[in-house]
Amino acid sequence: MAQSVRGPRERMVFSAAQLIRRDGVAATGMREVAAHAGAPRGSLQHYFPGGKEQLVNEAVDWAGRYAGKRVARFLAALDEPTPGGLFAEMVRQWTDEYETAGFAGGCPVAAATVDCAESAASTRAAAAAAFAGWTGPVAAALTDMGVPEERAGSLATLMISALEGAILMARAERDVRALTTVARELGPLLDAAVSESG
Template sequence: MSPRKGGSRDRMVLSAALLLREYGASATSIDRVLGHSGAPRGSVYYHFPGGRAQLIDEAVAFAGDFIGGLIENMMQGDDPVEAIDAFFSMWREQLVESEFRAGCPIVAVAVESNDEAPQLARSTAAVFGRWQEALAAKFVRHGLPEERGKRLAAFVVAAVEGAVIMCRAEQSAAPLEAAAAEIHDLLTYALRGLPDTGPAQRP
């Protein structure tokens, strides 16, 4: 999907999400979004009467739904371990292709203080919560107790996000690869080591 296709509102939301990945929330200004999206200046307050805070908030929701959809699609397979491996691979590909410039737009907003727009912290927390729910539901369906499934889901999201930040700092995929290997082993033990209750089990 290109930021220059579709209506000006959609282009601006997409551009804001893409810019957040590379530059963070503070540097994702209205002017930068307009330049990236090609939207007319007059459309800003027509589409976003709440100004920049509303635009960033909607970009968070858009990015959260997009990544959440990828997670849900990956979780449709029989093996949750393979699904998590694919999730890490997706992030590695994004980092490498962007030469370690593009991180997670949700983290970009979450790590900055948003005293003037406290709804942004709530929005990022809600996105992380939805991702964790999708992962936990899969783990529980494959035999884990609900509480353990929730803890593992939170750990996977935290490991991915932390590793992505480290990769950008180090300009290397090594932290993500290390996290992926450890999570793989942990989930293999937790899920495939259970009694045979589902398609993810291995003899």
């Protein structure tokens, strides 16, 4: 995922994202984040004077940028890029994790949305930005593959919605079934959006 030893600040943001992924925002303590990052507790108020909300926002931010960057990697892994292939790759990242590391973690952006959408306006905005920073590259990739621009954005939203929902179901069921199902059913529809225009 991330490099081994960045600065303590970055490590704390990363640790926050990891813990939020697992337990949700409310159940993740500041002290716990510091401990997990191997960072001194005193650094919390130094690097994050805005308190927990700032830390959470940066973690969500980080996650959104990470997801956006991953899209480029997925594209590179496909020798014949197709929308369905990209989606399959996005799903595979999760099935791989769940099969090798267990179902401990979900999507940190989803967790932030569930826990903070109504209680912390800035975190809600950070989650929206994270979704946007993820949908954007996906939509751009689709247009590159020949999907008409006006549909690319819609399909990107559909892909991420289906993926997020399937992550939820998979985690509840402790089974990747929902993920593989969604990839299988959505693939043809996505690929059809290319040939329609070609």
